[in-house]
Amino acid sequence: MSRVLNVAVVGCGIGRSHIVEGYLPNADKFKVLAICDLDQERLDKIGEEFGIDRRVVNFDDLLAMDDIDIIDVCTPPGAHLFMVSAALKAGKHVVCEKPLVGSLKDVDTIMAIEKGAKGLLMPVFQYRFGDGIEQAKAVIESGIAGKAYCGTVETMWRREALYYAVPWRGKWKTELGGVLMGHAIHPHDIFTYLMGDIARMFGRVATRVNPIEVEDVISASLEMKSGALASFTATLGSVDEITRIRLQFENVTIESDHSPYNPGKEPWKILPRNDEVKARIDKLLANWQHVPSRFQTQMARFHDAIFGKGELPVTSADSRRALELVTAFYHSSSTHTEVVLPLGPEHPLYESWVPAQYR
Template identity: 80%
Template sequence: MSTILNVAVVGCGIGRSHIVEGYLPNADKFKVIALCDLDADRLKTIGDEFGVERCITNFDDLLAMDDVDIIDVCTPPGVHYSMVNKALEAGKHVVCEKPLVGSLQQVDEVIEAEKRARGKLMPVFQYRFGNGIEQAKAIIESGIAGKAYAGTVETMWRREAPYYAVPWRGKWKTELGGVLMGHAIHPHDIFTYLMGDIARVFGRVATRVNPIEVEDTISASLEMKSGALASLTATLGSVDEITRIRLQFENVTIESDHAPYNPGHALWKILPRTDAIKEQIDALLADWTDVPPRFQTQMARFYEAVQGQRPLPVTSADSRRSLELVTAFYHSSTTHQEVVLPLGSDHPLYQSWVPAAFR
């Protein structure tokens, strides 16, 4: 008989998606018993919708609840650091939306806190999960794909004035960045998940689309540690919306489904170079087990990790790699120089990439 873990969701915006896609489909594993939000009307609406009676506005009250096993942080990015640390100190397991925190220094401090904590910490990168990306990962990890040659990532989304009417969006202090932090961070994570670590970055950021503090258009040239080359481009000014990841290997070309917010779900385009390679791929995927997309699989695997049955599906180290790319982007764009990774405590933006005027 499995043990059901009790969850408190903090922030009822994206937090609602965590409930609908993550916890309800895994009702044999999780039960949402508490909600926390500063918006009392939204709190009541979500509480009524899901039958959650314990609805509070003070985050610290959750920490004292002995029956809460997991605190799921779905707040604006600017408060992630304090909430994650407090929850770990209280002995809770923690799920935290992206970005995990707001600097490399903060993520290193969280990693150290995690080592001392009783609970486990899982950052959210729900786009990693689904049949398409899982099959691509299996082909690459099996060695069938061969040497990596090149890759491209296009995050072409659309955000206009109504999106930025939410007070914390588009501002350095509360969002901690723009398209790099809130949007392209997902496809970029998928890219490194499949292609490995980045060695060098030359990036540009610009505010081209909206009258906001942070960037909404970016582009970069990368050299991977494997020697492969890649380019990343994103904008929030696209007319239509797509997320496209195309990877070229020695033996296969892999291209994602173009669905902007669920690229891992549908099967990806897999083009083998020869019939012999196709036969190897067919054999590898012959007994494929369906992988539900997004939060459903990420939360299910988190449960298994908490039970000691598997490693965490996403780790704080994954978040550090993601934030390292963000830091390199901002530094390269400001200095007009290539940035060599990894970045340590001696990097000029280690403590913060947020411009001094906005801290």
């Protein structure tokens, strides 16, 4: 197999960002050979912009292309299960935007297919990559941070009528959820990536900002498996926009850069409790090698994983953990009860959290 892998991008919305941030900076590793979209005008626009001649509106056409190594699924969430399953069964490597699928049952189905698949599956959690988050991860994993005490996540974004003019947004059937699924899912993933698994949670969701079917405000209280406590808050009605993650450990306080859409990029605030801790952190980070943020690093590490040079940077198990939190959130809010994780097939929302009237 050539070291340059041929990619087909399905969905030219966020798919354009995958091309610009992920594939073009890694031109020695990937070539976007085909694009697919139902909107012919957008398809032609992206094709002309990046010199991509192979433009199709039928997803099945991509599966039959022997020279395509990777299918990158960037469609609305409702189409992910079919496309990811079909691409894996066709022997392709697969990249899929969040959310991977729309239920715990569906993610377990994907994971079962994945076990027997020739290709690798990498869900997208691009906020995990960059100097800020990776330095924080290094300090925590080194043991310098010590015992985890507590943490907070604030996802304060702004979405108004123009955003929901896109027909599939704000609807259960196509978006599968609101701020929990399309927005706060990233900062919540960062939190568990750094702080570990959730043991139990009590959450609330509400629709207070926009006249939509799905939620645009959420809040939760959580207990981590480590014993640390946490709180999550998110809204799509903020005047300004920030993503703020603050973690308190025995020896350090860690706070993210507040950039809403790239909180992992810039160095985070890491406050040592004393000079001894500071010296240990300085030594750990003394020869730090720059980590490009978002899709650039995630795609580069995917390439490494395909050629056996590293682990998958994001796995289907990571996606399951994110969807488990979403499931717990909706169940807790509707029943006003605490939810204990993990969740299995016996859970009432295992097959779907979407209200019955919207399925």
